[in-house]
Amino acid sequence: MPGKVADLLRTADLEPAERAAPDQGVTVRRGQGYTLRVSATPAVHRTLLARCQPLDGAQGAPAVPAQRKARREYENRVSTLTGDTP
DSSP states (O other), X not given: OBHHHHXXXXXXXXXXXXXXXXXXXXXXXXXXXXXXXXXXXXXXXHHHHHHTGGGXXXXXXXXXXXXXXXXXXXXXHHHHHHTOXX
């Protein structure tokens, strides 16, 4: 999970199972940012992805291109994990 997605989820109101995934993840530095390696079921990843919708500029908030890209990358990774097509 990209760091920008993880940062948003840390501030979100999550269920205990959803909260445990990012809290137990392993941080890997990548260039300017970081990636959070998270072990969770595909259902938890899909739920976390749904909680990331504000990164796309939803609810009248301006969209930041780096945040949109981070969410899109996470969506692609979850789709690959679950066998869905993006």
